[in-house]
Amino acid sequence: MSYIKINQDKCKSCYLCIDVCPHKLIKKSNNTGSTGELTVEFSDNENKCIGCAQCAIVCPEIAIEEVTRE
Amino acid sequence: MQVYSIPKSIKENSKFTFCKGCDHGVAIKIIAEIIDELNLRENTIAISSSGCSVLLYNFLDVDCLEAPHGRACAVATGVKRAHRAKKDEKFVFTYQGDGDFASIGLSESMHSALRGENITAICINNTNYGMTGGQMGPTSTMGQLTTTSPLGRNKEYHGFPIKTAEQIALCEGTQFSARVALYDVKNILNAKKIIKKAFECQLNNKGFSFVEILSSCPTNWKLSPQDSHKKIAEELTKIYPLDIFKDTTND
Numbered sequence: 470m471s472y473i474k475i476n477q478d479k480c481k482s483c484y485l486c487i488d489v490c491p492h493k494l495i496k497k498s499n500n501t502g503s504t505g506e507l508t509v510e511f512s513d514n515e516n517k518c519i520g521c522a523q524c525a526i527v528c529p530e531i532a533i534e535e536v537t538r539e
Numbered sequence: 540m541q542v543y544s545i546p547k548s549i550k551e552n553s554k555f556t557f558c559k560g561c562d563h564g565v566a567i568k569i570i571a572e573i574i575d576e577l578n579l580r581e582n583t584i585a586i587s588s589s590g591c592s593v594l595l596y597n598f599l600d601v602d603c604l605e606a607p608h609g610r611a612c613a614v615a616t617g618v619k620r621a622h623r624a625k626k627d628e629k630f631v632f633t634y635q636g637d638g639d640f641a642s643i644g645l646s647e648s649m650h651s652a653l654r655g656e657n658i659t660a661i662c663i664n665n666t667n668y669g670m671t672g673g674q675m676g677p678t679s680t681m682g683q684l685t686t687t688s689p690l691g692r693n694k695e696y697h698g699f700p701i702k703t704a705e706q707i708a709l710c711e712g713t714q715f716s717a718r719v720a721l722y723d724v725k726n727i728l729n730a731k732k733i734i735k736k737a738f739e740c741q742l743n744n745k746g747f748s749f750v751e752i753l754s755s756c757p758t759n760w761k762l763s764p765q766d767s768h769k770k771i772a773e774e775l776t777k778i779y780p781l782d783i784f785k786d787t788t789n790d
Contacts, residue, residue, distance in 0.1 A: 481559035483764040529564030536543035
């Protein structure tokens with residue numbers, strides 16, 4: 470199962486990862502980050518993540534720390 | 540199988556202190572990845588300059604030296620030559636902003652290129668002086684609103700912007716000069732390939748190599764990170780075309 474690991478402490482809520490995810494698996498969470506806005510979280514209940522790592526490539530904060538592909 | 544992890548050349552537990560959506564983070568990340576790939580970590584001296592780019596030394600786990608404003612290429616020249624004289628060849632690159640490279644330090648940068656100094660210069664072009672509050676920089680585009688050009692840059696009063704990568708390509712000592720952008724995945728991967736080529740140019744003792752990176756500045760452009768990237772893709776790349784302007788590394 471492919472998955473990504475997001476470090477909520479580093480997320481600055483730019484939401485570039487939300488736009489780039491081909492299956493829209495990254496969503497806003499309920500936690501407030503360092504910029505006072507909602508951070509992002511990864512939810513993949515249907516195992517749709519393909520581990521393309523595009524989210525990690527565009528993340529300017531290296532908040533997406535790991536991408537594992539099955 | 541792990542397909543992505545934080546580059547080893549980024550200091551552990553470091554948290555970037557740039558504004559949200561700033562492309563500096565992506566630029567530092569890909570430089571760290573290239574340093575890992577070329578196994579240069581123990582052999583690199585990075586020269587950072589004044590401006591947002593100075594923060595490089597907080598995040599990159601290599602030896603760094605901070606140059607006075609605009610003088611990064613001059614400092615890099617000294618570092619490179621001093622180590623060469625001791626027969627201890629180091630990989631030296633500078634990481635500068637556009638105001639630093641192309642305005643305050645234009646003479647140092649240009650003459651390093653003319654001498655064909657065997658260093659690599661990386662210039663982050665965000666079309667203003669970001670750290671000090673978005674003043675008009677040498678690369679601000681015609682009509683751009685900044686804090687020191689509140690009615691827009693005009694040719695009568697401010698003159699025209701400098702196209703750094705093209706100008707550096709005109710210098711005979713330059714062996715590699717290119718402009719890249721970081722507004723989407725394709726361009727980030729391409730930028731990584733081109734910066735790697737510039738680094739290899741130095742490793743093969745060819746001469747001066749230069750990469751200009753079009754970067755977003757959402758805070759001073761007063762746009763969202765998404766709109767900043769859109770502005771680069773639709774407006775800035777027309778004024779500053781993405782290309783390799785000189786490449787003699789295969790000659």
